[in-house]
Amino acid sequence: MKFSCRRTDLLDAVNIAERAVASKSTMNILEGLFIEAKENEIRFLGNNLELCIDCSIPGTVDVKGSCVVKANLFSDAVKKLPAHVDEAKIEVNESNVILLSCGNAKFNFSIAGADDFPRPQEIDAIDDICVKEYLLKNMIRQTVYAVSQNDTKPYLTGILFDVKQNELSVVGCDGYRLAIRREELIHENPLKFIMQGKTARELLSLLGETDYEVKIKVSDKQAQLTLKNCTVTTRLIDGDYLNYEGVAKHENTLFIVTDTKDIADSIDRASLIASEAVKAHVLLKIEDGQVHINCETVLGQVKDKFEVEMQGDPIEIAFNPRYLLEAFKNADCKEIKLSFSTALNPVVIQPAEGNSFYYIVLPVRVH
């Protein structure tokens, strides 16, 4: 294998593919980065068996071939190449050593054979959808925060993509809160799949803010996303998702509209003493156009109040402050609407205008 390419291209490709490299694995080869020099193209591949990222860059290939390098070492070396030099050269010699050179700087590392490295398979797509890059990023960000961190119900550790009636809903839920994000999507057949939360979080880093159309091909077991500069293949989570549309069907009797940052800051202050104490909750008392916030733990007490637009009956209701805070922080709009019924029913959080997201947070029973 022997090729040259632009140093910055190499840096980008390694940074991207590295995201799918296993940091620790019983299979040593998965801690490696696969490099393949093809005709005028060099391919970098990271694969931890859950997620595979495949990134190609242009280059001048003298000798085709492939190898696997220790990912963290190679990536650090690429980052430290002299910034004033444009071209990087890579060559594997007969003694199975890879030589990376850039200007006067030269690195030699030993390599592993490429045969054992798991290549992603072309997936047997049953359907596909296209979503604009910036929109996909936004829909993932506004739902993935709500997924479960423990594995007792595996499907809750992922986000649901649900396509039907010309609408795409992305849903995250951990049993205590639920986040739904909807956008129009013209598509004939219904399609449902659950993407792993980990993969979704990596996608947040890989996706940009353009309106490039990301194609998502879906098979029974896998999804493959064609991003602008790489291809991401990921295992899907088996099983049925919960019936999210049946949640919080109660009738609401109190509606408030408030500045998102005001209520977020206020809950943030309360969570200062709640986060460190066990099972602490924050109490919201909403009446006469005011929200009174109160939190009391062994560490002390925090009180706050602010004015809101209010319609309906007063309420006293308690929440885990972290759940509220994460919902507010991912709301992405200046004003939000909160809808309540009783102290035992969940609150519904929506944008004051429009219906792009729909968040539900279960209250804490205090009496």
Add this chain to the structure above:
Amino acid sequence: MKFSCRRTDLLDAVNIAERAVASKSTMNILEGLFIEAKENEIRFLGNNLELCIDCSIPGTVDVKGSCVVKANLFSDAVKKLPAHVDEAKIEVNESNVILLSCGNAKFNFSIAGADDFPRPQEIDAIDDICVKEYLLKNMIRQTVYAVSQNDTKPYLTGILFDVKQNELSVVGCDGYRLAIRREELIHENPLKFIMQGKTARELLSLLGETDYEVKIKVSDKQAQLTLKNCTVTTRLIDGDYLNYEGVAKHENTLFIVTDTKDIADSIDRASLIASEAVKAHVLLKIEDGQVHINCETVLGQVKDKFEVEMQGDPIEIAFNPRYLLEAFKNADCKEIKLSFSTALNPVVIQPAEGNSFYYIVLPVRVH
């Protein structure tokens, strides 16, 4: 105790005094922040017995008094006060609870009595010097990196201040490398003291870039620095410092001048494989106006070379790359001069122009 003050003043004072609060201590009271309301002035005090920071701000005091609050909790609360409100109010009630309020936000925390909190004593100064703030910061930064991280020779964990012949020298050394930073200082009598490395590092955060004259009063056991916005009292390290002026008195036979960033980047690349391996060194071969750098470990090999201005005989000499790198990174000038004699004698690193710093690094014996 009852007072009001500007929220931003409160924030600044707590941020500063908090730096001297013990994060974990067998004496609970040392994890606290001492607050004292005096006539038109509020004083905040952190004291971990090694270092004490005393910071006062103006305020309107209704009831004088003092108390000790849990430092991390109180500091977090102050940071989270509503940013649009100017005034913060603090009051201690009869049940030994401190009430911090700012706009509608109110925090209650329990407090400890102030009697047990160790106040700094007025020190019995034997001498004092004044150094401009920005200069003191620079002199500390350019020497403290070289102090020892282990306690076998306590005096090496601190930096020496040595005043004589109208010159202040600040010195850091760990036995393998030495950093000297000199500036003119008109002062009649010789004065020597060793400041703890920890204290010196805290001072880096506290000192600004102005030419405010910091007064340093020195007693047998303590030093007290009057900064622009606080007073720092610290224990000094007992004992004699090594005779740093007798180090590296050999005659040098090779001199090179090089771009500081070039050589630092080059050693940084070499250290990529050296830092992870045991007892790795980087070999410098200097001849014909070129520096050849080579580093070989179990992880691979890194080579580099660059041109330098050179006067004298060629040399091959090996170093711990970290020591070289830290010296270069703290050099603070575009070009540096390196002076060598033999492969067994230390290298002297100085600015290409002037003599503000003087660094010495011992080589590694490889043959």
